[in-house]
Amino acid sequence: MPELPEVETVRRTLNELIAGKQIERVTVTLPRIIQKPQEPEIFAAALAGHTIQSVERRGKFLRIILDGLVLVSHLRMEGRYGVYKQDEAVELHTHVRFHFVDGTELRYKDVRQFGTMHLFAPGEDLTLPPLNKLGIEPLDEAFTLQAFKKEVAHRTTKIKPLLLNQEYIVGLGNIYVDEALFSAGIHPERTANTLKAADWSRLYDAIRATLSRAVDAGGSSIKSYVNGQGEMGMFQHELLIYGREKELCRSCGGPITKTVVGGRGTHICLRCQPLPKLRTKAKQVRQSAK
Template identity: 70%
Template sequence: MPELPEVETVRRTLIELVAGKKIKSVTVRLPRIIQRPAVPEQFEDALVGMTIETVERRGKFLRIVMDGLVLVSHLRMEGRYGLFQSEEPIELHTHVLFHFEDGTDLRYKDVRQFGTMHLFTPGTEFELPPLNKLGLEPLEPDFTRDVLFAKLARRLAKIKPLLLNQEYVVGLGNIYVDEALFQAGIHPERTASSLAAGEWDKLHAAICSTLGKAVEAGGSSIKSYVNGQGEMGMFQHQLLVYGRKDEPCHTCGEAIEKFVVGGRGTHICPSCQKAPGQAGKQSTG
């Protein structure tokens, strides 16, 4: 699934591709992609004549902002956008096509068919699902160590599932949680309430650093991810633990281990990230 760095990269490329384009018509080929309005034909009709002003992001969601409507799009597992000439053949698994007046199409392709699109009048998208319950934005200036601490520090749940919960911190998926926890030296099965003050400093810094570097690299192409211009991300070449089971840790040489935490495959260095009970007595001051 595309995580924050991948969605941010798609956002940036889409601005280059479609900002200023006016929609002539829309074709929905798979109705269940359209979650709002309930009738896909209403979705198609509402977008006719709309001009795309910009593309923004909230967590893992894209916000395609037009001069009268906002389209909220989630790529889910394998959704992707691409710009094509209208006369080009339509690829298999292309489910929604936005036909522009200049003779180009923005096409949404989704092999797994899990992606979603919601249409709103501007501003109302933050009051209703799917955006109304999203948590902290880790790339925004107000994402401070103290804000993260206040949000999570008293919780008794394991730190990895908490970081994956989009109602607390948005955009973090399996790859970047594993990477951030490794950089912070925190075992994913530690409870949030067990982390010491200094560990919250390290975790906050690791989240910001990991996501920042991933955005600079265009995200991680682990499976099928490409940006809006068909280009792969390159951050997978910088991963320190994720996908490196049995390979040596770059810090200490210990073999990277993989196991399940909260139903998700999880990668750690058992030497750099001490398991609960091995990390010593912790305080939450």
């Protein structure tokens, strides 16, 4: 699934390609992509005649801002957008086509068919599902170390699934959580309430730095991701731990292992990310008696 850097890259390229274009009509060939309104005919009719003003992002969602409407789109596993001339052949698995008056089209292709589109009045999109319960943006100015700790530091959940929870921090997925935890030297099974001040500081810096570098590189093309111009991301060549199981850690030379944490495949270097051994109550009593 595209994470924040990939969706941000798509946003930037689409904003360059379609801002200012007027929609003549819309063709929907897979109705279940359209979640609001549920009737694809109403969705298409509502968009006809409107002009795209900009493309924005909230977490892993695209927000296509039009004059009087907001289209919220989630790419899910393999959704992708591309701009074509109207006379170009339509590729298989193209489910939604936005026909512009200038003779070009924005096409949405989705092999897995998990993507979604919601249409809202301006401002309504931020108060209703799927955007209304999203957490803080990790690349915004509001994402300070203090705000980060306030959201999650007191929780007893393991740190990896906590970072993956979009209600606390948005945009982080499996790739960048593994990378940030490795850079911070934190084992993914540590619970948030056991992290020390120095741990939080390292993790905060690692999240910001990892995401910023990934955005600059155009995201990671691990599977089928491409941006709005059909170009692959390049950050997969800079990954330090994700997808490198059975290889040697570039920091310490130890083996990188893969396990499962919170139901997700997880990459760890146990030398760089040790899991502190918790002393039992009996041991604490014996030590205190000495």
